[in-house]
Amino acid sequence: MRRIKLTVAYDGTDYCGWQIQPNGITIEEVLNSALSRLTGQRVTVIGASRTDAGVHARGNVAVLDTESPIPPERFAHAVNPLLPEDIVVVKSEEVPEDWHPRYQDSVKTYEYRILNREMPDPLRRRDTWHVSFPLNLEKMRAAALCLTGEHDFRSFCSIHTGVKTTVRTIYKLDIKKSGDLIVIRIKGNGFLYNMVRIIAGTLTEVGRGFRSPEDVKCILESAERRLAGATAPPQGLILTDIEYGR
Amino acid sequence: MRRIKLTVAYDGTDYCGWQIQPNGITIEEVLNSALSRLTGQRVTVIGASRTDAGVHARGNVAVLDTESPIPPERFAHAVNPLLPEDIVVVKSEEVPEDWHPRYQDSVKTYEYRILNREMPDPLRRRDTWHVSFPLNLEKMRAAALCLTGEHDFRSFCSIHTGVKTTVRTIYKLDIKKSGDLIVIRIKGNGFLYNMVRIIAGTLTEVGRGFRSPEDVKCILESAERRLAGATAPPQGLILTDIEYGR
Structure with a gap:
């Protein structure tokens, strides 16, 4: 199992924010679904910042744990074709297994x-x-x-x-x-x-x-x-x- | 009857271009409809440039002929609330009745x-x-x-x-x-x-x-x-x- 850090950019206009919720489509949900398709595993990302509905990002951060053989730095290029145009993973890299995007300075x-x-x-x-x-x-x-x-x-x-x-x-x-x-x-x-x-x-x-x-x-x-x-x-x-x- | 020149800005992403056509919504059509609602007359604008599908403008030009009592320079402010967010009339002014946006230098x-x-x-x-x-x-x-x-x-x-x-x-x-x-x-x-x-x-x-x-x-x-x-x-x-x- 490897932990991969993603740097995520999005146009938040058409989303109900980052965090999954019952009333509309969210960035987190769309990322989970594209990453699950890519890896063939059920992926749940952990995000650094739960931006609100309509708010954008050039550098939000999320991590996922995966056994995929895709090299960590290739994840961004591999997942982007599975994402809508208004969400782009701009960078991907491996981080230690205990690296958490929220519980640290x-x-x-x-x-x-x-x-x-x-x-x-x-x-x-x-x-x-x-x-x-x-x-x-x-x-x-x-x-x-x-x-x-x-x-x-x-x-x-x-x-x-x-x-x-x-x-x-x-x-x-x-x-x-x-x-x-x-x-x-x-x-x-x-x-x-x-x-x-x-x-x-x-x-x-x-x-x-x-x-x-x-x-x-x-x-x-x-x-x-x-x-x-x-x-x-x-x-x-x-x-x-x-x-x-x- | 007065001729009014409009300076028009738009995000062309969601339009099939300027010129009215049967297969989709166009800038010209949306302008005609908003101006007709505003003046209570059936308005047909004449545009300077028939931009293509997906092309944008900050300063396309169109004219309309109207008997509306709205002062020419107030037309922009009056029509904008009737337009969708991706089309804005940025300026309006009166021009001579024979002023044509295409047939001149x-x-x-x-x-x-x-x-x-x-x-x-x-x-x-x-x-x-x-x-x-x-x-x-x-x-x-x-x-x-x-x-x-x-x-x-x-x-x-x-x-x-x-x-x-x-x-x-x-x-x-x-x-x-x-x-x-x-x-x-x-x-x-x-x-x-x-x-x-x-x-x-x-x-x-x-x-x-x-x-x-x-x-x-x-x-x-x-x-x-x-x-x-x-x-x-x-x-x-x-x-x-x-x-x-x-």
Whole structure:
């Protein structure tokens, strides 16, 4: 038996998220089914991040255990023809049998993409949030500074059942603009439920002038979800990368 | 009666092209239907460019004649809520009653987008052509130089019934790379059927080393379609802009 680590990219638009559920098709389910066909065994992957409905990934991670003779690094090429076009295994490699994508230190990077112009762009409707009012980037960056570092992010979390602590560390939070595209890039040691989308929603309210950068500090200290901004929609969010320590 | 010019953007993935046809849904048909609902009159638009199935636009142009009291510049905002998400009218304005989007001088700009990396990217599958082998940009640029200017483009045209002449002028043809994305940008006074896609397909064969830049000169002089490269797939093509003279 070998454990194989897969790096998975997907357009989440037409899926009910990563995790298998009764009401619709999920990334996990489609991966299990393609990998089972490929190996001739019943495969159940373990994913690193259970992304929500409509959220995308360039670098989610999953593992499977298999006795397949396919060389580990060939798994990606072998499984892709069995997957729909909106899911691609971009890399595969062997890892130790006890390597687990969730129970160890990791650094995750997310991007939240905002299309900031008057009219929507039909070619970018699937992977951006269209915000038609002008946003003040300097104010958004000032607010982002308050969020960087170790904090209790309880006010930036939708549900916190089953979580031991709501303290997390954001290593980096930068906001870049290129043409009409604003990209909020967040790197941290872990994220609470909806945390990146609530941060994106709150920063957008700061950019619009509805809140000041200083308000963000108060929201953080209040530890109350109702004080933070709205949860930004899923299509702007991409899990770009998960790095594991050695 | 007023003539209104619309600038139209669309993700062509799920359409059988611009022009109404019996076998599937088209951009023209969806526009006519939304504009008819908006104005309460039966509207038939006249389009500038009949893009093919799967081809996109950021700036196709169409006109309609209407007695609607909606101010011309408000038409875009008024019709968008009646359109599906993959079609957006980005601008509307009044033009003289005899202004025709096809029977006059215009300069069209197209972009052909190639995703040049080993693995496909599910988030860019709808608006790029995935080419997994390395492409030599310098050779592609040298070949592009041979195509610039006034030439008989008969060998870069799939069908030439109903066309008076196959002579066209390419004002500019540049090839830019940003990360793993190669963008071929072509500006000209008119394009033959499939011309941009055959140029993109031929330049890609040059980039791959299957043909030399000098071959492109011979292909042009031969005036034979069978000597040019394959027609690149539709999803990489975007009609970005049509400029009209004054």
